[in-house]
Amino acid sequence: MKPHILCVMALAFACGAPDSDQSDEPGHTPDGDSSDSLSVDSNDSHSVESSDRSRETDTHPDSDSQPEPSDTPLEWEDPPESLVAGGGLTCAIAEGQLTCWGWNHVRQIGDGTTEDRAFPVRIGERGDWRQISPSWVHACGIAGEGELYCWGESLFGAVGHPHALSVHRPTRIGRDHTWIQVTTNQQHSCALTRDHRAYCWGSDLRGRTGTESFEIVRSPQLVAGDLRFQRLAAGNSHTCGLTRSNEIYCWGANGSHQIGPGPHPEYGTPQRIGDRSDWVKVVAGDLHTCALDTHGDIYCMGSYFHDGRTDPERATELEPIAVSKSWVDLTASFRHTCALSLDGEAWCWGENIRGQLGHNSFVNSRRPQLVWEDGEWDQLSAGGAHTCGVTTSDEWLCWGSNLWGQLGDGTTTDRPLPSPVQGDLFDGAD
Numbered sequence: 001m002k003p004h005i006l007c008v009m010a011l012a013f014a015c016g017a018p019d020s021d022q023s024d025e026p027g028h029t030p031d032g033d034s035s036d037s038l039s040v041d042s043n044d045s046h047s048v049e050s051s052d053r054s055r056e057t058d059t060h061p062d063s064d065s066q067p068e069p070s071d072t073p074l075e076w077e078d079p080p081e082s083l084v085a086g087g088g089l090t091c092a093i094a095e096g097q098l099t100c101w102g103w104n105h106v107r108q109i110g111d112g113t114t115e116d117r118a119f120p121v122r123i124g125e126r127g128d129w130r131q132i133s134p135s136w137v138h139a140c141g142i143a144g145e146g147e148l149y150c151w152g153e154s155l156f157g158a159v160g161h162p163h164a165l166s167v168h169r170p171t172r173i174g175r176d177h178t179w180i181q182v183t184t185n186q187q188h189s190c191a192l193t194r195d196h197r198a199y200c201w202g203s204d205l206r207g208r209t210g211t212e213s214f215e216i217v218r219s220p221q222l223v224a225g226d227l228r229f230q231r232l233a234a235g236n237s238h239t240c241g242l243t244r245s246n247e248i249y250c251w252g253a254n255g256s257h258q259i260g261p262g263p264h265p266e267y268g269t270p271q272r273i274g275d276r277s278d279w280v281k282v283v284a285g286d287l288h289t290c291a292l293d294t295h296g297d298i299y300c301m302g303s304y305f306h307d308g309r310t311d312p313e314r315a316t317e318l319e320p321i322a323v324s325k326s327w328v329d330l331t332a333s334f335r336h337t338c339a340l341s342l343d344g345e346a347w348c349w350g351e352n353i354r355g356q357l358g359h360n361s362f363v364n365s366r367r368p369q370l371v372w373e374d375g376e377w378d379q380l381s382a383g384g385a386h387t388c389g390v391t392t393s394d395e396w397l398c399w400g401s402n403l404w405g406q407l408g409d410g411t412t413t414d415r416p417l418p419s420p421v422q423g424d425l426f427d428g429a430d
Contacts, residue, residue, distance in 0.1 A: 083390050083398075083421070085333070085383025086134025087186065090398060090406045091141075092120065092421070096127035098141065099423065102406030106137050108152035112168045118405030118412060120423040124170055135184035135234075136384060140191070141170065146178035148191060156187040157218035158202035174199070174220045185234040191220065196228040198241055206237045207268035208252035214268060223251075224269040235284030236334070241270065248273040248282050248291055256287040258302035261316040274318060283332035285350075290337055291318055296326040298339055323347065323368040333382035339368065344376025346389060354385040355416030356400030362416060373397070373418045389418070396421040 083092045088103030099120035100109040107114055110123045132141040138152030138159050149170040150159040160173040178194040188202030188209050199220040200209035207214060210223035227249060229241040238252030238259050249270035250259035260273050273289075281292040288302030299318035326342035336350030336357060347368040348357040355362055358371035371377075371389075379390040386400030386407060397418035398407040405412055408421040 081390075082132065083379060083381060083388045083396050084132050084134060085381040085386055085388040085398065085406070086139065086184075087136030087334075087384035088401075088404050088406055089134050089139070090383065090386070090388055090408060090421075091123075091132045091134045091139060092396065093129045093132055096129055098123045098126075098129040098132060098143075100132075100134065100139070101408045103136075103404035106153035107166060107168045108134065108137050108139055110139060110151045110169050116404045118408070118410050120408055120421065131182060133182050133184045133189075135189075136186045138167075138184060138189070140182045140184050140189050142179050142182055142191075143170075146180060146194060147172055148174045148177070148179040148182060150189065154218075156203035157216045158184065158187055158189050160189060160201045160219055162218045177220075181232060183232050183234040183239075185236055188217075188234060188239070190223070190232045190234050190239055192229055192232055196230065196244060198223040198227065198229050198232055200239065204268070206253040207266045208234075208237050208239050210239060210251040210268065210270055212268045225249075227270060231281065233282055233284040233332075235289065235332075236286040238284060238289070240273075240282045240284045240289055242279055242282050246277045246279050246294075248276075248279050250282075250284070250289060256302045257316040258284070258287050258289050260301065281330060283330055283337070285332040285337060286334045288332065288337070289318075290321075290330055290332055292327055292330050292339075296328065296342065297324075298327050298330055300337070303335075321349075321368060322366075329380070331380050331382045333387075334384050336382055336385075336387070338371075338380045338382050338387055340377055340380050344378075344392060346371035346373065346377045346380055348382075348387060351385070354401035354403075354414050356382075356385050356387050358387060358399045358416065358418055360416050371399075371418065388421075 081094050089100055090102050091100040099122050101117040101120045104114055104116050111121050126143055129141055129143045140150040142148055149172050151167045151170050154165050159167045161167055179191050180194055182191040190200040192198055200223055201217045201220045204211055204213045204215055204217050209217050211217055211221045212224050228244045230244050231242045233240045238250055240250040249272050251267050251270045253266050255265050278294045279291050280294055283290050288300055290300040292298055298321045300321055301315040301318045327339050328342050330339040336348055338348040347370055349365050349368040352362055352364045357369050359369045360372050376392045377389050378392045381388045386398055388398040390396055398421055399415045399418045402412050402414050407415055407419055409419050410422055
């Protein structure tokens with residue numbers, strides 16, 4: 001089976017400065033509570049509550065929807081079963097059921113509570129989830145025939161509900177569209193429609209939504225430009241997309257040259273990266289961007305510490321990483337990146353202060369390091385300061401930071417080596 005990786009573009013070991021390029025120092029622990037904010041507390045509710053009133057709201061935010069073809073098949077971008085690392089939480093889809101665990105201070109797990117979970121808990125009752133993208137303080141997913149749901153904190157509008165600052169359980173948004181892929185980060189979310197148009201919502205203060213608003217966007221809005229994408233990747237303050245013609249476009253913050261050599265610190269509309277049209281995947285981290293080409297080579301740019309190169313100078317355009325192998329997939333998060341080789345090996349590089357590189361140490365590495373695990377890997381997903389993956393023998397494993405139980409092993413102990421996820425839906429979890 002062809003390996004797959006689910007990129008979850010999470011942002012910081014602990015949420016960093018929201019609206020500026022961050023330095024190459026570890027981020028800050030997320031804090032704050034949304035208990036005084038407007039909130040939604042139902043599976044698909046239109047009821048929005050605050051401390052002193054409740055009112056009915058409209059959850060059909062797409063005012064500029066585009067007609068979509070009805071005679072083309074849905075094109076799902078991820079495998080039907082997946083293990084996805086977010087910022088301080090992790091989610092999985094197994095047998096169509098959605099489970100999440102880890103940090104839940106602002107209800108980002110979606111179980112209606114604020115209790116951290118060290119074991120997987122099932123979210124809702126539906127059994128037709130197709131894709132999940134957890135971030136730090138919210139999550140979004142696709143279920144059924146392309147229905148888009150989001151939940152968690154929405155202070156910057158990333159949940160896509162125009163009238164709520166906190167959503168307790170999966171709540172449907174973007175009802176005028178059929179969705180095929182969604183990607184999230186701390187302050188924004190983006191998704192693709194059936195006709196491959198990109199929509200984003202949340203904070204656009206650095207141009208990361210590509211809507212040219214440079215303010216908070218509280219419902220899905222069409223990304224500027226007449227582009228058709230096959231995949232989107234949300235970084236911390238920037239976003240990238242792979243077009244259907246295999247070109248890379250990025251937009252948002254550019255203080256570390258994470259979207260190329262351009263002279264401006266931010267771009268509010270998609271900018272083409274180079275002139276190549278042989279890319280197969282692009283991923284976005286905090287201050288870096290990486291891409292995989294049709295030859296199996298990986299290139300990165302942006303923050304020199306996280307780009308897999310040994311050159312101490314910051315790469316202002318995509319340059320090859322230090323290890324040459326036949327790569328088949330890659331995933332990036334806050335300050336580390338991982339890749340899957342043709343022979344089923346998992347390699348990671350970047351920050352490792354919580355053991356997220358998976359090679360039995362806590363030493364940072366600019367050069368890709370082999371993850372310690374017998375057997376071959378089928379999926380990898382980089383989270384805030386942890387990483388998860390699935391082997392070809394169907395072992396579901398996570399490693400790195402376990403501050404909130406995001407490794408799913410019933411503890412809050414960091415693990416510098418892959419550790420089995422515990423739960424009835426996961427093989428090898430006895």
